[in-house]
Amino acid sequence: MDLIGQVKGAKQKLEEVHYVKDPAKLPVGRCRLHGGASTGPRTKEGLKRLAVSKTKHGRFTKSERAKAKARAEQGRIIRRELKELEAWFIDHGHLKKNWRKDWDDFLK
Numbered sequence: 473m474d475l476i477g478q479v480k481g482a483k484q485k486l487e488e489v490h491y492v493k494d495p496a497k498l499p500v501g502r503c504r505l506h507g508g509a510s511t512g513p514r515t516k517e518g519l520k521r522l523a524v525s526k527t528k529h530g531r532f533t534k535s536e537r538a539k540a541k542a543r544a545e546q547g548r549i550i551r552r553e554l555k556e557l558e559a560w561f562i563d564h565g566h567l568k569k570n571w572r573k574d575w576d577d578f579l580k
Contacts, residue, residue, distance in 0.1 A: 561567040
């Protein structure tokens with residue numbers, strides 16, 4: 473069975489193989505030669521330029537990201553405590569094991 477689109481017995485010469493070492497990037501972040509996606513900035517200076525060009529407002533500044541991380545951690549702590557409380561209430565008979573099922577109709 474032959475493969476579609478290939479000539480029988482044809483071999484690609486080593487000289488014909490083309491690897492892009494330093495692609496000329498298009499404005500859309502694609503290589504001009506083969507259309508592959510951009511690999512992005514590699515140096516600290518390049519990362520800094522990218523961050524400056526993409527910042528439109530103060531939502532993603534270092535201090536705002538730190539606040540968001542702190543809020544996320546607080547949320548994880550609260551959810552962990554609620555899970556422990558739920559287990560305690562179920563173990564001591566204050567809640568049924570499938571108590572959430574009773575609230576399905578109420579929450580809809």
